[in-house]
Amino acid sequence: MRPALAYRPGRSPLHRASPGAAISYLGALVAVGFVFASPLVLVSVGIALALAGIAAGAKCAVAASLRLAVPLIVLMVLVNALVTQRGDTVLVRGWELPVLGQMDVTLESLAAGGRIGLLVAVAVLGFAVYSACVDPDRVLRALRPVARRSAMTAGLVTRMVPLAVADGARLHEAAGLRGPAAAPVGRAELARRLVESSLDRAVDVAATLELRGHSLEARPQRERRPSRDDAPLIGTAVLIALAALVAGLAGGGGFETYPQIEVDAGPATLSLCAGLVLLAAIPFMRAKIKRVALSRTLASTRPVRWWGWRARG
Amino acid sequence: MNLARFPAAAAVLCAAVAAGCGLGPGEDSGEVELTISRDYGATVLEQRTESIDESDTVLRVLDRSADLETRYGGGFVRSIDGLAGSQNGGRRTDWFFYVNGIESPVGSAEYDLSDGDRVWWDHHDWTSAMRVPAVVGSWPEPFVHGFEGERWAADLRCRAAASVCDRVSAQISDAGAGPSDRSDGAITVLVGVWERIRSNPDAGLLDEPPSESGVFASFAGARRPLLTLLNERGEPAGSLGRGAGLVAALRPADGPPTWVVTGTDRVGLTAAAGMLGDDLSNHFAVATDGGGPLRVPLR
Numbered sequence: 001m002r003p004a005l006a007y008r009p010g011r012s013p014l015h016r017a018s019p020g021a022a023i024s025y026l027g028a029l030v031a032v033g034f035v036f037a038s039p040l041v042l043v044s045v046g047i048a049l050a051l052a053g054i055a056a057g058a059k060c061a062v063a064a065s066l067r068l069a070v071p072l073i074v075l076m077v078l079v080n081a082l083v084t085q086r087g088d089t090v091l092v093r094g095w096e097l098p099v100l101g102q103m104d105v106t107l108e109s110l111a112a113g114g115r116i117g118l119l120v121a122v123a124v125l126g127f128a129v130y131s132a133c134v135d136p137d138r139v140l141r142a143l144r145p146v147a148r149r150s151a152m153t154a155g156l157v158t159r160m161v162p163l164a165v166a167d168g169a170r171l172h173e174a175a176g177l178r179g180p181a182a183a184p185v186g187r188a189e190l191a192r193r194l195v196e197s198s199l200d201r202a203v204d205v206a207a208t209l210e211l212r213g214h215s216l217e218a219r220p221q222r223e224r225r226p227s228r229d230d231a232p233l234i235g236t237a238v239l240i241a242l243a244a245l246v247a248g249l250a251g252g253g254g255f256e257t258y259p260q261i262e263v264d265a266g267p268a269t270l271s272l273c274a275g276l277v278l279l280a281a282i283p284f285m286r287a288k289i290k291r292v293a294l295s296r297t298l299a300s301t302r303p304v305r306w307w308g309w310r311a312r313g
Numbered sequence: 314m315n316l317a318r319f320p321a322a323a324a325v326l327c328a329a330v331a332a333g334c335g336l337g338p339g340e341d342s343g344e345v346e347l348t349i350s351r352d353y354g355a356t357v358l359e360q361r362t363e364s365i366d367e368s369d370t371v372l373r374v375l376d377r378s379a380d381l382e383t384r385y386g387g388g389f390v391r392s393i394d395g396l397a398g399s400q401n402g403g404r405r406t407d408w409f410f411y412v413n414g415i416e417s418p419v420g421s422a423e424y425d426l427s428d429g430d431r432v433w434w435d436h437h438d439w440t441s442a443m444r445v446p447a448v449v450g451s452w453p454e455p456f457v458h459g460f461e462g463e464r465w466a467a468d469l470r471c472r473a474a475a476s477v478c479d480r481v482s483a484q485i486s487d488a489g490a491g492p493s494d495r496s497d498g499a500i501t502v503l504v505g506v507w508e509r510i511r512s513n514p515d516a517g518l519l520d521e522p523p524s525e526s527g528v529f530a531s532f533a534g535a536r537r538p539l540l541t542l543l544n545e546r547g548e549p550a551g552s553l554g555r556g557a558g559l560v561a562a563l564r565p566a567d568g569p570p571t572w573v574v575t576g577t578d579r580v581g582l583t584a585a586a587g588m589l590g591d592d593l594s595n596h597f598a599v600a601t602d603g604g605g606p607l608r609v610p611l612r
């Protein structure tokens with residue numbers, strides 16, 4: 001079984017483009033989420049990333065990242081509600097604890113935790129789409145001449161995450177197959193086994209990479225022609241950055257959690273939210289338009305070509 | 314949900330109820346007085362009484378009364394009603410708050426208020442004195458309600474004529490000073506002409522600049538002392554000789570403050586003792602030249 005976050009070869013613009021272009025595109029989206037505090041912007045970045053992932057055929061990676069992100073968001077909300085008592089709207093008057101003080105739960109601390117959770121979710125989603133759509137070997141090849149060790153580390157990381165997910169699924173399956181009489185295995189136990197084996201797995205991956213020659217000096221590479229999908233992805237990344245800049249200058253994307261929640265939902269913020277989703281779709285719409293045009297061309301020229309072939313034959 | 318099937322959840326719920334948890338901000342717990350001013354109390358922007366709940370902090374009460382802008386996760390007040398902290402020409406201004414005349418060691422979002430507290434927010438230039446640990450402008454606080462919900466007793470150390478000592482003692486008692494809740498001492502009230510109290514280590518701080526003492530006034534000389542009054546920039550703005558008096562609060566350590574009621578001579582001391590009361594209202598410290606209270610620092 002191939003892990004959901006593992007790279008799957010495909011024919012989408014994200015797959016065909018060079019790693020630099022794909023990273024620019026995904027990085028621009030994630031960076032906008034980190035620059036603006038507004039949850040509206042974060043949600044639109046999340047939608048844009050999810051749509052991009054689905055359009056690139058990484059539906060499983062998107063679903064897996066969302067399954068991972070939802071508990072993280074809940075965790076962030078709970079932790080922030082417990083550690084922060086700031087905010088005007090007290091929902092629950094809590095305990096007076098000796099060291100921690102008054103443990104009130106406020107609406108504002110829940111909102112602040114939710115925003116942090118959304119930020120983490122956007123990062124997880126961005127990484128999932130990257131991991132599923134960008135060939136790690138190409139990333140490694142592109143980075144080797146510049147920073148060999150960093151490339152090696154990045155290669156290890158991008159392989160270890162899907163590998164850990166796959167190991168987790170296998171352990172869970174093995175635990176389930178022990179039969180109905182066996183004692184149930186908790187998530188904590190599974191996680192412990194996974195962490196224990198992670199070092200061995202990392203050594204395995206590193207050894208494999210070494211056997212493939214990744215530790216050797218980079219050989220001079222042939223000049224690679226840039227992919228036709230590079231320009232739309234890089235262009236979209238630039239447009240996303242420009243849209244964020246304009247929205248920022250117009251004062252959009254504001255969000256205050258303390259002492260009271262204030263969400264900016266003005267034209268600048270809403271335009272940025274809509275713009276992000278539309279801009280993120282450009283590379284895929286362009287590819288689809290080209291495919292439709294090509295199929296129409298083929299449909300209209302097939303008899304002629306066939307007839308011509310017959311005539312030549 | 315059948316709680317019998319979830320003993321842990323049932324236990325947590327019971328513990329929460331037993332511990333006094335509840336929905337909402339809690340019950341009414343009295344009233345506090347809120348003062349918002351600028352330039353060391355020179356201009357009072359707002360003064361009002363606010364009802365408080367059990368969960369109210371200094372920041373929550375302020376937010377109900379004014380338009381706020383905060384920084385650093387809501388822990389630092391940047392602006393109140395559009396008046397923001399700034400840095401201009403090397404001078405730095407910001408908002409500071411005092412509860413019952415004591416500079417709080419914790420942020421406004423963490424300070425829980427009690428009934429009768431007096432909260433004072435002041436926007437001032439802090440280039441000359443980063444800290445002004447105690448002020449007299451919340452009179453009769455901190456003698457009545459103390460600080461952080463615990464009361465201090467008053468320890469009068471009078472080195473003056475009996476009439477002056479009785480007067481000061483009566484004013485503190487009339488204000489409502491009560492017994493102490495704290496084991497770490499009482500508010501020391503030093504009363505006497507400067508020559509007689511200057512040897513006290515706390516009072517000796519008045520020989521130091523405002524960056525050390527937190528008071529924009531200092532005495533020079535012993536036999537015929539001069540009371541030098543400073544402006545907000547920490548520069549000398551005037552000197553008072555005969556008949557000058559001063560009421561100031563000092564807080565060299567974390568304990569209760571030390572109040573100094575003094576003068577350059579007996580006349581000045583008597584005038585200073587007479588100012589204990591409404592004359593102190595909204596002033597960081599108060600001086601007199603016999604003609605009435607002078608706000609310290611001078612403008």
